[in-house]
Amino acid sequence: MKNIIALFLSFTAVSVFSQQSAIIKLTAEKLHSRVREWPYPLNGITVPTNAPALLWPATNGKDMVKPMESGSEVPEDPNIGNIRYKVMLAGDTNFSKDLIASAEQRWAVYPLHQALKPGKWYWKYGYALKGSTQWTWSPVYDFVVDAKYANEKVSPPVSEVLKRNEGSHPLLWDMNRIGEDFYKNNLNNPEAKKFIAFAEKLMLAPLPTEKPQRVIDTTGKNKLEKKIIIERMYHGFGDAVGNPVRNLCIAYQLTKDERFIQDAKRRALNLAAMNPDGLATGDDFTSGAVLEALGWFYDAGYQFLTPQEKEIFKNIITIRAKRVYNHLPNRFELHVSDNHVWQITLRNLAIATVAVINDVPEAKEWLTYMYEVWSARFPVLGTTDGGWHEGNGYFRVNFKSIIYLSQMFGDFSGVDYFKLPWMENLPYYMLYTHPNGAASTAIGDMWENIPYIVKGEAWFADALTYKMNNPYLNWYVNEIKRDYPSYYHGTDDFLFFRLLNYKPNRNLPVTSPENLPKTRKFGDVGVVAMHEDLAKADKTLSSYLFSSPFGSSGHGHASQNSFTVNYKGKVIFGGTGYYSNFSDKHNLLFYRSSKAYNTILADSLNQKIGEEGYGWIPRAISGKHIQYALGDASNAYGAIKSEFWLDRFKQINVVPSKANGYGESGVTLYRRHMLQLDGGYIVLYDELEAKTPVKWTTQFHCPYYTIKGKNSAKAKQQNFIVQTDLGNVNASVFANTPLKMAVHNQFYEAAVNWNKVTNDEGQIKEFKDQWHAGITSEPKQKLRFLTIIQIKDGKTEVIKTISNKNGLANLQVGEWNIQAQLDGEKKAALQVSGKTLKSLFSYGNLPVQFEGKAYSPKITGSSILLEIEDSRVNQQEAIDELPDVAQYDKN
Template identity: 65%
Template sequence: MKTLLYLFSTVVALNVSAQEAGVIKLSQDKLHARVREWPYPMGGTVVSSNAPALMWPATNGTQMVLPMESGSEVPQDPGIADVRYKVVLARDSKFTKNVIASDVQAWAVYPLHQSLAPGSWYWKYAYAKNGSDSWTWSQVYDFVIDAKTQGQQVSPPVSEVLARNQVAHPRLWDMHTRGEVFYKNNRNNPEAHHFIAYAEKLMQEPLPVEKPMRVIDTTGKTPLEKKKIIEAMYHGFGDAVGTPISNLCIAYQLTRDERFLRDAKRRALNIAQMDPNGLATGDDFTSGAVLEALGWFYDTGYHILTEKEKSLLQQIIRLRAKRVYDHLPNRFELHVSDNHIWQITMRNLTIATVAVIGDVPEAKEWLSYLYEVWSARYPVLGTTDGGWHEGNGYFKVNYKSMIYLSQLFGDLSGVDYYQLPWMKNLPFYLMYTHPPASATTAYGDMWENTPFMTRQQGLFADAFAYRAENPYLNWYVATIKKDNPEYFTRPSDDYLFYRLLNYNPYRKLPQQSPEDLPKLRNFADVGVAAIHSNLADTKKDLSSYLMSNPFGSSGHGSASQNAITVNFKGKTVFGGSGYYGNFSDQHNLLYYRTSRAYSTILVDSLSQKIGEEGYGWIPRALSGERIQYALGDASNAYGAIESSFWLNRFDQLGIDPKSTGVYGDVGVQKYRRHMVQLEGGIIVLYDELEAKQPIKWTTQFHAPYYAMKALPAMDSKVQNFEVMMEGGHATASVFAAVPIGMKIHNKFSEPAVNWANVKDVNGDIKEFKDQWHCGVTSTAVQKMRYLTVIQVKDGKPQVIKSIHTGDGLMVLQVGNWQITVQLDGLKSAKLQIGDAASVFDYGGGMVIDFAGKKYTRKQEGSTLLMEGSKGKVQQYETIDVLPDVVKYDAVR
């Protein structure tokens, strides 16, 4: 631990440098560690809360350890379960003024459940092995509370939460006090009536037995594939046997008819006898679903259980709960996102814990830990902007837990979690990244499962709207209901109980069309800039997305920094490619998860690295009426894989990533991609690229649903191609200052095989079809620039006219727009786009001529956007702006 403490004693300024005016160069190895490696907050950081959570790296009592997530083949240090911590906080570094001291605890996080006074605060933590009174203290860290944070909502201490839960059953969802209101409120609710009729039929269903949900042939499969296939055969079994129990409990609460409760009891006692080590209910998801169902019934049906039956359920709940909890403290709270826990099993454990607290001795500790982690970490994969870093394919897996844990912890604490900044911004993330009747952003695991608006997205948005109080979200939900009424007609779904719980027959839902919202919204925390020409009408919308993620390709994310997605009328024109057959099979690790599968840059044919170390960020964004702009920086995304978690995944397949030709380090030093969307269906990309030595740069474009074909080009420094899309035309022209070649094909570099019989959203086995790809590659140069002009529109694309070429500077005319660009990598970067009413300028001088007048930049090195309308000129300007993680919590 001395090495760790010495490291943290060398805190200096942020690892950033301004080599060019207005430009920030980040030099951190990572912005988000997979497992916490440095304390927070420290170094005099001005925090954004009046009651921050103190966090620090784990120790085994001797040194810092990096415990892996659940399910990892990398063994965790057994010593992490043999450590205790305590924390002290004060207004002075000697710890004599306004001292706050924690109790001894087993986890490495300490939420401050009280408002701190503005000014400087100091803190430190200590650790000791269990059974030892020898405490080792860290150095002293400091932070600043901003006076502007005063008045923020503060969560109560865990002691108050525990006290609020010491009530008679039923206590889940505050039914001890809310039950009568719930019953009366829903007596005339049509949805409740439909559900009760459904529950009547449910009681006629036979008791389930332990058997696969489906059978998949494992002949000829590798041992690892067989293991995954067997898991897939039982996937969903826990929900299939557990959900009927919670549904019958809900039906009882709606009707007071004990027939429903007696049948729930019959089913609960049946699944309580299922083998906790068996294939059917032995893994984290299936066992967690059983655990939650038993918690539901134990709480709701407590009064009809015999003492023997109570004892049996307590034993089974304790056994299954301990299997989850015993691997959490000093591990889970430190992980950037242990996906399975946050997605599902934290909800399972919390519901069961609340049900048995007071009856199972360990439950008090379980709830204390769960509440403290929730208070400190939620939302786990975002900070304030409402975004989700893994992309929208896997975001939906978290929806149910987000809804119900926000409700449950709100019931326990009195805190309205819908008032968190992230929750307030979430409606805008939903709208901008997955509009009604549209595909979503094409990146992250399972992105290909959302080529349209999905039922799960609509149901979640509808549930969220019950508490969000956002008129734009109300419009979003109403539009989805109009487009897809069939999504909302089933008698039961994941969010039915939540709707019943929050049902108000007099509820008013004011709607506001997003037509008055900015055309661009930058979700900088997760690295997504979303642009729409018409957010209010998908049939008229051209949307473009630039992704550059501070989390890197963590978890279900992908090595897609500075990748683009382009959707037209809700259909994906350019985006990702490949198929999610498994988290880490060969197609996944050598193609789907890599940069080869995304519309970004390859370097000497190599991908960006996977893991948190391969990160990007969005330094700049501007939103005008006719021009929208975003800049992504992926300069830190390339190199050899460093993450031990991902290296282990290669080891499991017997593959050395260095020998695959997919990963490696060729010394990339700069990759800044400017994306500009222009009125009239034009998107311009300008790439600034630099390496330590000459390399070949490949700019890629994938059309996952359409064919591509080359178009004639009169110059070796220009390449043109077309996407054979329906309902419009899509072309792209790529320009460079050096010779470039183009290859268009429809084969994956690593074949996609559906060996696990993965199903699509309709339940049919998915066909892994070939997709079309275009790569434009330069000769080997150290510094490179690409200009790409994409046109997507109903009518024929504009002819691109070359007005001037010389000294690397090119002037093009595309309709009314004139584009001036510097393509010579040895000269200063420059991109200017304008017409009579608007001008965009990057790399120009301090003075800009526009509409017959001279305008002066406010900041050297800025990006400038000017638009004239009704005799007035709107001026927008920006230089690089750091993401919040660098401001508040990056390694220093």
């Protein structure tokens, strides 16, 4: 443990950032660790709450607990269950004033369920081996509680949660209290009547047997591929056999018709007899779904069970629940996001646990753990901005758990989790990053499965309206319902949530987002969304800049400072490749890598895969005619360090070497300025530096359209067009050094759908070739790229060179004048002005003249935007602003 404490101290000794004028340079190796490596809160930070969760690195008794995830081939540390922790918190370093001392616990989180007085607080944690009285204590850490948070509501202690779950069945969803109201409230609910008719048909289906959902040929596949294919063959089996049990229980609660619960019983007994170690229900997803279904019936149908049948259900629920729970304490709570558990199995376990809370002695510990981790860590892949790190493709997998666990823990605690800051910002994240009628952000695993709003997104957005009073969300849902009426058939996964929260004649105020800011920054997950017209994204121009503080964790990709451009609802520039498996060759060598994205390679090398390869969004400005974002990927490059990802490469016998696109490139600076200008223009300005000269390659990828190169008479300029059915698209790239362009339609590693993955409609996906362009400089230690993209219904304009002196290019395109310092040895500068639209953006040291008057930034190094609004000059100025993790969770 002494070595672990020394490691913690070495982290805390390093300042997260140093500041010069308006620019912040982050120096931490990572902002989010795969498993927690340093305590929180510490270093005297002012926490943004009156009841923080205390977090610390876990130990196995000798060393710090390392990453071990469900579904991973990395073996679990056998000693993680041998540890007990204690926490002490007080208003003084002697721990005598306002002392709060925890009981012993198995897990490394301690959410405070009481409001702390304003002022400075001190805390420490200790650990002991199981059965030992020898405690080893950490150093003392400190933080400050601000008086402005004094009146915030605090979640109750777990003792109150457990007390609320005392009583008779049915306990789930508070049915022993609200069951009669639930029945009466839905008697005239059209959706309930439609569902009851659906349940009548369910009873006619035969009992399921343990067999694959689909058959896939494994001939010629290696051992790992065969294992994955077999899992794929049974994927969804648990839901297929478990959902009917749940639905029949709901039908019984809606009608009190015993036919439904008796058929649920017949099916639940059939599930209880299935082999928990068999192929059909042995993995975490299928077993979890069966576990949830068993919990549903045991709770709803308790009075219809004989004593012997109760024992059968208690025993099989305990077996399956322990298989989940026994691998959680001192491991799961530490992970940045153990995806399978957060997505699905935590919900499965929570439902089954409540069902047996008073009948299985261990269940109280299970619920205590889940409530504490939920209180300390939700939402795991966001903080307050409403965003989700992994992109919208995999965000969908979390929807059911977000809805139902928020409902469940709210029932227990009295806390409205739908009013968390993250929840209240969530509708804006959905609206800005996946507008109705338009494509999404084209980033992260499975983004290609959502070329438009899909069913899960539609149902999730609609479910939120039952708990939120947001007129923009209501508008969004109304638009989706108008365009996709077939999605709403009344038997989807969120039906029960709607029934629980049903109110006849709901009056939902609706407000169009047309007057919302055109640009919105989601800094905690690293996304800026820029829209020409948010209310008509299916007919106009939208663009996105990404740079994530999470790095390429989980289902995220090494796509820092990449961009996406959508036009008339379709992706013009975006990520490329296909999700065939979490870590096959195509995934690790292309789809997940920087080579698949509209970002920059250094000597053809990617950014790091893992939390160490992070970026962030320092600035964004929403204007009337100019939208602006700044991404920083200076920390994203270098050799892969994550043991988890190195193990994934090892599993498929691939080395992340320079020959395969990975390694140390020496990049020290990569700041990308991105502007969306009225009239159909995207401007990129890249500041690039490395320890030694490197060849810089700026990339452009079109997942659906063809790129054609154009000859250029100027060595320092390269041009290409994109052939689309939407209008005219071209791009020009400028630098202060000769450039070479390569245009092709080949993946760095071939895409093969060997796993027979399907789209959202269940059709096997076809992996088509996609087009790519790379524009590469001569070796330079410092370089600037200027890119001008035109996207128009009509003809694009010729870019005129007004002057080019001492590296300062002065260009004219349409009504926009663009000045950019392209000499990497000179101070970076970018200025964009429109005469007719009376707008000016400026960054750097160029003199600012606007409407006959000189302006200067209030803070040196800032980005400023000047626009005329109502005959007055509106001046906005942005300096670097840290994401929450860097402000509060300083290591």
